[in-house]
Amino acid sequence: MPLADLDAFQEQTGRKEPYRVFTPFYRAWNGYVRSRLAPPPAVAAGGLPTARLSGGGSWSVPGELIGLLAAAVPEDERPERQLERFLGGSLQAYEELRDRYALDAGSGLSRWLNVGALSAQRAYGLALDAARTEDGREPLAFGGAAGWRADAASQLELALPGSGEGPGSAPRDPSAAAARSGAESWIRQLAWREFYLYQARFDADFFRYEEQVDLSGLTERHAEAWRQGRTGIPLIDAAMTQLRTTGELPNRLRMIAAMFLCKNLLAPFTAGERWFREQLLDYDATLNRGGWLWSSSLGFDAAPYFRIMNPVVQSKRWDPDGAYIRRWLPERAGWSAAAVHEPSPQAVVDLKASRARAIETYKRLLAKPSRPLDRLH
Known part of the structure; x- marks a missing residue:
């Protein structure tokens, strides 16, 4: 809401x-x-007094159900x-x-x-x-x-x-x-x-961009490796392992993983949108789609088609010691800080080559929509 x-x-x-x-x-x-x-109300709904109904016994919530509800969320x-x-x-x-x-x-x-x-x-x-x-x-x-x-x-x-702040201004509390x-x-x-x-x-097209843009040239060839965290790109594999295990994923990793699927693996955004729908504990249809449209350069104010996050660069920038990768990929726990971020020799794609391919693919894809290009941005 x-x-x-x-x-x-x-x-x-x-x-x-x-x-x-x-x-x-x-x-x-x-x-x-x-x-x-x-202003936010001073009293939460649970703190409001309630009136007793006549014959209240028949309207009471069963004690067993109260206990189950309380235990569901500590x-x-x-x-x-x-x-x-x-x-x-x-x-x-x-x-x-x-x-x-x-x-x-x-x-x-x-x-x-x-x-x-x-x-x-x-x-x-x-x-x-x-x-x-x-x-x-x-x-x-x-x-x-x-x-x-x-x-x-x-x-x-x-x-x-x-x-x-300037000359004569009082210092502010840090x-x-x-x-x-x-x-x-x-x-x-x-x-x-x-x-x-x-x-x-x-946006009348928000829930039907896949009908407005020809995605037939994209493929789900590597989508299962992405879903299961077996791409050979450590940050992607760690992120997808966390998602499968906990149903949670930090926002930056959602963007990195989504853009990797759409751009480096050239899969249709709908494949990732569907997987996030099945896995995320905080799933919301509109917000999930908005994030996937952004990552695939569709919708309002989306990422330009030539902007493609490099998972290795992102990993080194935001987690230099590789703590996150070590946590979710225990086989890399003993790797050095320099090596832990690097792709496996068996990675499903080469990041540099797949980036160049994605730029050319999306340039063509967005240049030939069924509607003028300015409708897509």
């Missing part, structure tokens, strides 16, 4: 066409949400508890650590947001509260932020104006600055979630 009323948001923008690029969408969406955001793992821990702890380091997948520095809230067990509006509002600085300024209040693509994996990074930075970064992730929901609402 979206945080904003997307129909009302679109109407307020006065635009005849939907936003196709994230940055202007984000600016308009953020202003819209902040202008309509009600108290410490319930949505509100997880949100409290994240906002009071790892939020401060979120901007710095969110892509360091070996540290598991994400919020862990996606499954609760996606099924409605946690209110996106409440999470957004509390994130703003956590980020207020000592002078009362709030994050994202400047409106003039410029945006650009930092790299294909991070999707988008927003540059905010300076902190306003912990408050960290909370502010972390909240801004996490709220951008919420905004990407909204952008995919927005696309599903206003």
Whole structure:
């Protein structure tokens, strides 16, 4: 469920066409949400008093069922508890650590947001509260932020104006600055979630791009090796092993694994979309499709066809010691930090050659859609 009323948001923008690029969408969406955001309620639903019904015995929830429900999600793992821990702890380091997948520095809230067990509006509002600085300024209040693509994996990074510090200004609390930075970064992730929901609402092709683009030249030849973590590319194999084992996968690894399947292995995005649907604990049809469209250079503001993440480069950048690979591929536990990231000699593809092939393939594929190219970006 979206945080904003997307129909009302679109109407307020006065635009005849939907936003196709994230940055202007984000600016308009953020202003819209902040202008309509009600303070989070002080009392959760579970804390509200309830009235007894006459003959209440026949309406009582059986004690056995109450016990089963309580055991299904331990108290410490319930949505509100997880949100409290994240906002009071790892939020401060979120901007710095969110892509360091070996540290598991994400919020862990996606499954609760996606099924409605946690209110996106409440999470957004509390994130703003956590980020207020000592002078009362709030994050994202400047409106003039410029945006650009930092790299294909991070999707988008927003540059905010300076902190306003200068001669005569009082020094700011570093912990408050960290909370502010972390909240801004996490709220951008919420905004990407909204952008995919927005696309599903206003892009008539969102759920049928496979009908608009000829994918017949792509193949699932290596898709099973990808699914089972047997490609010979260690980061990919580690990621797919984690997904099969736990149903979880950090966001950066979802993008790397998805782009590898679509580009290096030249498989149709629908093959990966289907596998993630079967495996992810936090699966959501719209968000899953949005991520796969982005990775396959389809849909609004997708990764350009020539942007292809190199799993070895990504692994060395975000996990230099290879801790994540060692965790999920124990056969590499004793390898050196230099060698642990490198492909096996039996890898299903050569990364350099497959990249060149993918660029040529997607250049042709996107140049000959059944609709003009500008409809696809």
